[in-house]
Amino acid sequence: MFMIRHALPLAALLLAAPALAQQTPAPVSPAPVAAVPTGRITGRVIDRESGRPLQGARIMVVGTAGVVETDLDGRYRTPPIPAGLHSVRAAFIGYQAMLRDSIRVVAGQAVTVDFVMSVQIVELEDLSVESTVPASPKSDAGLLAAQQAAAGVSDGISAEAISRSPDSDGGDVIRRVTGVTVFDKKFVIVRGLNERYSNTTLNGSDLPSPEPLKKVAQLDIFPASLLESIVTAKTATPDKPGDFAGGLVEVRTKEFPENFQLQFGISQGFNSQSTFRSFAEGPRTGSDLLGFGDSHRRPFNGVRPTGNLSERQMESFRNVWTGTQRQAPPSFGLSANMGGQVGETTPFGFVVAVTYSNKRNFTPDRLLAYVQTGNGGTGKVLDESVNEVEWGGIANFSIKPSGGSKIGWKNLYTHSAEETISRGSGYNTESGSGGFYNIFGVGYIERELRQTQLSGEHLLGFLWGSRFEWKGTFAWATRKEPDQRQARYNTAGGVAIPTLLSTTGGSFAAIRDLQDRVRTGQADLSIPWSLRRDGDATLKFGGLLRDKPRKFTADLYDIAPFNTGGAGGVGTEITSLSPEQAFAPENIGGSGLTIVKGGGNDYESDDDLTSAYGMVDLPLLPSVRLVTGVRMEHWRLTIFKGDRTLDSLPVYRRPYDFLWSANLTLALSERMNLRFAGFRSVTRPDPRELVQDRYFPVGSECELTGDPTLQDAKILNGDARWEYYPRSGEIFAVSGFYKRFTRPLVETIQQAAAACTVVTANGNSARVYGLELEARRSLDFLPGFFRDVSIGLNATILNSEVALDPTRFGVSKGLDLQGQSPLLLNASVTYTNPDWGTSVSALYNYFDTRIARYGGVEPSVQTRVPNVLEKGRYSLDAKLQQNVGPVRMSLSVNNITNQRTLWVVEGTNDRGISRRSRAGTSVSLGMNYDVF
16 A cells, blocks of 8 residues: 555646646747647667667658657657658667658657667668567567567567457466466466476566465466566576576566556456356455455454453354355456656656456355275365455656666555355265265455565666666565354264264364565676677676565464263254354353364564576677576575574575576577577475475365475476567467476375375476477468458477385376476467457467376375376457447457366276366456547
């Protein structure tokens, strides 16, 4: 809320800026007969070989007076020029001059014209071309241009492509990137590697995570409308973090537009199995509309108890179990954004945007089970009603005090809340009595992420024109679970009526809170020097300091053991009541039900990192570029079990890692590259995975525990890639890669018991190799309708093998690496007709069956528990957009195929089902209005 409070006054000022600008008197000039409509030309100039911006390039509009020069980002902006057709010339010493013809300038607007300049080998006449290659990552063509000039291998998706898709958040968006799938709708799997082998940055800085069970940040917390691009770097360079093997996911929020814009949007959504269906909903207040429901759901008036609970404290648990049955209304969404830039000599750019959504999801017959060999196990089939609220905003500002300096301030805030009410039945064939039981569950989770970042870029003329960049970032992530409860009623053992079961191990209720913060400071200095020509090589070095403290608290509660017939026990007149009646105040405490505090697994951690690097960017030959260097990372992790002031034996990790990398690019032509890369990287365990206390995911199928002996994994990586960019926005690419792991980190089902346990462990070794194919092509060479059609296709074929400790996990020869799919596939077809203002897109996504969790060895009989597989599935989405004047209407359809999510036990012919659910097909109608 800090950044919102401070951004709103500035946003109000910026709203008035265009009006004030319009009131500014025009310069005095000879009295014209009538005002001449004017516009501008803006753009960027970059070097074709290296992708670096060219500062000081001279831009001239033919037939007008005056010349403008590009700034440190290679950007330029002409003064107002008459509307109509113009020619623009770009010149820079040592480069071939370029001329763009037939540029149409529209009154009151800025048209973008970018130049990708080549080194001048011999004296040539000016080169005249008709098409442009935008360099902004917000466009498809711009993202591909940046990808072509990048030092390493990368793939991504632009804001332009995001707008064509029906995706609502970052977790949906990134599925479209080559070699990427998403686990549990929010965690990224790159090149078939478990999400722990990827890393996520926001605007170039590390993110905290509001998720206690995963190492990486959840991408579903980013509304898609706030994103400029998501790029996945697949090979390392020394100036980027080295703790990844699959990919470094770089999320960037929107930058300011060249023209002032003010837009509003509204959407309405329908789901095939939720909307207008019977839906369970608990009591709600006005604060729930924005997802702030923690305070009126948290028991004990928010004060954490330290001893046995009093009767009043027992009664303070929220007595809501089944909720009220209502018809689920359609989902609802709102959005607004404003941006632009003002000023001539000192340009000031800004963008402020907010987005909000409220939706209900109903999932009937969702199965959660643990099944072992012989069909024994436990499980439950639930009808789940989930009420979700998500909203967020950005407030980004940038000022250029001079052509050689830029200072930016970026702010992001996201908030989400979800309340789940579930009801169903379960089975237990492993316990002595066996039989079925009825289950009731409620849960509430509130997540929040905030980031504020101050950054600067400066050209240092006194240091040979060096470029100095710095960033200071502060981010917070919180997760609140004030109300997680479940009640089970046994119907086994000849019991005539369902009877409430007592619980042990903290399985009745949980109250948990996570606070994760990141403070980061980083600086980079790029010094140009001459190898074959002036300033063609770069020496770059820098460093980073990161401080990441975390605090996790958890209180677990049981229903005290009781019997229904013995003296002093609780009678069936209470235990056979419905949950709302059984947990009514008159039945709590005294001779009624007793709630006691169980075990907990609090911990605090300091996860600090110091890194420094040096790298060189060398044009060895006119068509050969080498980017190489070394990055040193000193990781310092300290984990305190419970409170840091009481733990006398904390867990320590203090390794130094020297991570080398080399990226070699051979430019076979101006539009074709051949790349080779090798690098060493590391993956580190999450602090929770080093805490041995158990974590109980209330309502899930397995508890989790850590291992204090867990070590980080080392990875050796090799890549090769051929890429061809025939025209702006088009690509054909083939990539091959190989990865060798030492001590890979994997998740295993450690024991076969009614309450199964999942633990993260080190394997002995692993290897992964694969092939990636990508093609994007316009069909404008075909006649008629097809001229406006473009297609995209990318596929990843993978193979892997892991070697586990045979004592702990049994024989593992030929076992695939966890989370690795043998085949990933994305396809898209887009029809765009600018004359009609129409755009239609269809998108297909598929991933093959993969191992979700390994089975361990059952200690009592030394037999291997089978693996759990996530069955492969495909999805089809579509979107139609139609512009009518300033109104943009859209129709989106998600999950047209409505395939079910299915986890099965390996070797049971898919009969041993561990998870099963369907999300339903969603249809959304939207309308955006462009005020300016």
